[in-house]
Amino acid sequence: MLIKNARLLDGRIVNIYIEDGIISCFNCKEHDEEIIDAENHLVIPPYFNMHFHLDSVFLPVLNKSGTLWEGIKIWKDVKGKLTEEDVIKRAVTAVKLMVAQGTLWIRTHVDITEKSLTLLHSLLKVREEVKEIADIQITAFPQDGIYTDKGNDELLRKAIQLGADNVGLIPHNEITREDGVRSIKFAIKLAKEYGKIVDGHIDETDDPNSRFLEVLAKYTLEYNYEGKVSAGHVTAMHSWDPAYRYRILPIVARAGIHVIPNPLVNVSLQGRFDNYPKRRGMAPIKEMLSYGINVALGHDCIMDPWYPLGSGNMLHVLFMAIHLDQMLSPDEIISSINLITYNGAKVWSLKDYGINIGNRANLLIMAEDDVIDLLRFMSPPLYVIKDGKVVAKEGKLVYFKGKWEKVLKKPV
Template sequence: MDLLLRNAVLLGTDHPVDVLVAGGTVAAIGADLPAPDGEHEVEDLGGRLVTPPLVEPHIHLDAVLTVGQPRQNETGSLFEGIAVWAERVKTLTPDDVAARAREVMTWQLAWGVQSVRSHVDVCDPDLRALAGLKQVREEFAGLVDLQLVAFPQQGVYGFAGGADLMRRAVEEGCDVVGGIPHYELTREDGVASVQYVFDLAQEYDRLIDIHCDETDDDHARFVEVMAAETIKRGMTGRVTASHTTAMGSYNAAYAYRLVNNIKRAGLHMVTNPLDNSVLQGRFDVGPVRRGQTRVKELVAAGLNVAIGHDSVMDPWYPLGVGDPLQSAFVMAHYGQMSGASELEYLLEMVTTNPAKALGVDSGGIRVGGPADLVVFDAPTATDAVRRISPRWLVMRGGEVVARTAPATTTVTTPAGTREVTFLRP
């Protein structure tokens, strides 16, 4: 059935328009569109913000909802988290992984997420996590597009048989090849692991997404290796560097040169403010570093920078509900992106920017484009971020797949009882 959405405020605009959805596509956009002939529905959005689908470019679905299993991370540190996960991974089964991932992907869909890239630990001779996530990928096909990254949590060369397991994971269905060079035993092994990832990706025609320099150590400099390999192999647009938190500790001269080489390579960059705001800077006694990459400099250089959630209730991050807008809210503070244009840009960093990194539709809401969209219970991008607003409605292929009825708050004062919306009158 055709659906006419009236009074929609599209991202990047400040005036309401009507959006006609027909046959799974956006048929028309304009002011006061006439109702279509035949059977149809009309929904007045009342000036609410409408954006393209949210995209999750970096999460570990195999680990979600394992917080406290088999024990709590009492220090909250990266290193204790790794130790706890090493214990929990021994009890993984495909069904266990699928059940937890299925739950969180349902949460993500409620928030308007329609494309997800999940790293999956392949340091397991039985590839149990991969089997579970492949099952979920099939279940959600056509509703949420799930990309799986072959991720060597213990290293390509630091884990016995790691290289062979990576190849098997790609052959058995991983869409993307990952790595973790700063976790390898030596600098030389780290460089070799990056080169192996590129070799494997070229051999099997896969995208690349590497956990790179996720450390406070300013001697961790593997993103330069990624940029060099991308340039030499002509793989611009196919490579993503995730985390790169060490970049925040580099000296200014080196960082300037590096940013220019990243730009030359055309790397996609993913920052994960939720996890890295609590995991980095653990050796600092004051001032404590923020532990993030140079987001503003990368954006100013014209690079594609996206925001990832990374974890949902796992040994590294005990919080989260799978909502990219929470990550964007933290980024506004953590990255000092509180300027007027920056606050609006945060919405692009969880929609069109990560879509480019994943290679999925990033054209936004347009006539002839897919009727995949998200309606926020907020009139502007800034209000959506400020209030971490619920998603009023989520559409995929012209079908409503999620709705949220936001809570109503009333307050009684000497002046009487009235509703409070937390919006400026």
């Protein structure tokens, strides 16, 4: 494949030659293979969705209060009734929707406190089924807590043994702070035992006294697990005293903890108990970046007990993030694209990411000429290319299992 007249993020316009799924050279002579003219539009690396819930996607339920806690209650009532067939259908539909809009890497959490592990078995099959169009990591997520019910710790271990990629946790949902601390120690030790990554829901609350991120940093350093731990949400950070953030964020940076805000859902769920002014519900991205903390973004939910909207477009997530954190100078807008591209690759530990000679040919051909217009219009890619093959076009079609399919916005 030859992609002509591609405008890279650094402004260069090049011809990109792809051979055997690898970017082999720039500005080669034209070949007889498939030729796509990018017409001087942006050609960028594909997006990462670093925090999502494929098991609950597209569930037609109503959260009347709009709170995190009602969403958890609804999910607890529903999850044991879901069939493998239903979970797979909804999840595959969501993956195709995300791929059509430029996301090729998805880290999904699966609730393993559903004791039959039907949800886990379903997503293990989804991971295999969609591997030609997307790479999926599965985090074994103890939604109800590791120590809230007897046996949840063993379910978490079993989920890792069955093939989950990452160890999850939710310390702020444990009954006591002591159990929350214990859950962090257990999760890191379990991850080390099996050579896995830790990926937790951390301090997802408005409560300024929820400070499990400091505990996560302490034990990440104590157990020599730097760079292998992610903290999702951390919405309590928006309520922490600035002096406390000043003290703790350098330690988080030293521990190499990746922080993953989820702007669409965080701003929807948090601040529900506030009158006015209402808190924005998102960990402060600019401040974390200033301390050298790697920040990547997640979509979190689409049409489920926690969020009634969502299309799977990571540009929507980024658009919300830069508004909430007022990252709106031209330089900040341009560099913000890293939050859904290169910063995600750091969390994923992906070494051959980016449009460089010798890397896997994963790229998006966009309709816009620069990042500012990309975020103004948030259009889907004209072409999504995975390992040198076109897998989606114009946000409407995905090449899946040998044929082009129209992208469904929700399961039929």
